[in-house]
Amino acid sequence: MPLELSIVVPVCEEAPLVRPFLRHLRERAPGAEIIVADGGSTDGTAGLAAGLCDQLMVIDRSRAVQMNAGARAAHGDVLWFVHVDAQVPEGCLNEIARIMDNRKVVGGYFRILLPPGFVYRLTDSFAHYAGLLLRMRCGDHGIFCRRTVFADIGGFPEVPLMEDVEFFRRLLRRGRVVHSHKRILVNPRRYEAIGCARLTLAYGFIASLYAFGVPLSVLARMHQHMCCTAHEPRTSPA
Numbered sequence: 001m002p003l004e005l006s007i008v009v010p011v012c013e014e015a016p017l018v019r020p021f022l023r024h025l026r027e028r029a030p031g032a033e034i035i036v037a038d039g040g041s042t043d044g045t046a047g048l049a050a051g052l053c054d055q056l057m058v059i060d061r062s063r064a065v066q067m068n069a070g071a072r073a074a075h076g077d078v079l080w081f082v083h084v085d086a087q088v089p090e091g092c093l094n095e096i097a098r099i100m101d102n103r104k105v106v107g108g109y110f111r112i113l114l115p116p117g118f119v120y121r122l123t124d125s126f127a128h129y130a131g132l133l134l135r136m137r138c139g140d141h142g143i144f145c146r147r148t149v150f151a152d153i154g155g156f157p158e159v160p161l162m163e164d165v166e167f168f169r170r171l172l173r174r175g176r177v178v179h180s181h182k183r184i185l186v187n188p189r190r191y192e193a194i195g196c197a198r199l200t201l202a203y204g205f206i207a208s209l210y211a212f213g214v215p216l217s218v219l220a221r222m223h224q225h226m227c228c229t230a231h232e233p234r235t236s237p238a
């Protein structure tokens with residue numbers, strides 16, 4: 001029997017992006033269940049998403065809480081967590097099915113791709129190889145896993161930062177996690193707002209401190225200071 005896939009999309013204050021993204025997702029992932037988990041947006045994001053997804057929920061603003069709620073509502077055998085500012089690759093459903101066809105595989109993810117440019121090539125290459133070294137992946141990579149495994153490991157931990165990395169490490173402890181050579185195109189809006197070199201160094205610095213066991217509460221304050229724009233709400237990243 002073919003695997004059924006549910007896509008969980010956490011959003012918050014994403015009115016300009018949500019409708020084009022959901023149309024794109026319908027085109028690239030036909031037949032998949034799409035669940036939008038809105039973190040209480042005040043800009044009309046939820047209303048714009050209605051009609052373009054299979055399920056829409058409005059809950060507390062916290063990416064971990066949103067993704068866990070979306071996962072609980074999902075019907076698919078495989079859960080795929082995708083950000084609203086991404087472009088998923090063509091043939092993504094077949095690629096996920098190919099990876100998950102091996103019963104020893106508990107999950108997987110895609111490599112990321114930023115727009116053309118030398119600094120961006122260094123950035124997305126650093127993200128891949130440093131991630132392999134440190135056994136870390138963030139949500140931009142479109143992590144997917146079996147729904148049964150998601151439930152067994154307790155979903156995403158509701159922590160102030162790096163809930164995706166913590167979740168990824170839990171996956172690794174449960175079995176084989178495979179990366180696809182297909183790429184998810186990442187919107188460079190945060191890099192453009194803060195500065196590509198500055199943000200890349202900040203991410204690398206925070207990841208290194210995380211690997212050495214610095215408390216997440218400390219890293220969350222550093223992330224707010226180094227990686228967020230002035231208008232972003234002071235909450236757990238979403």
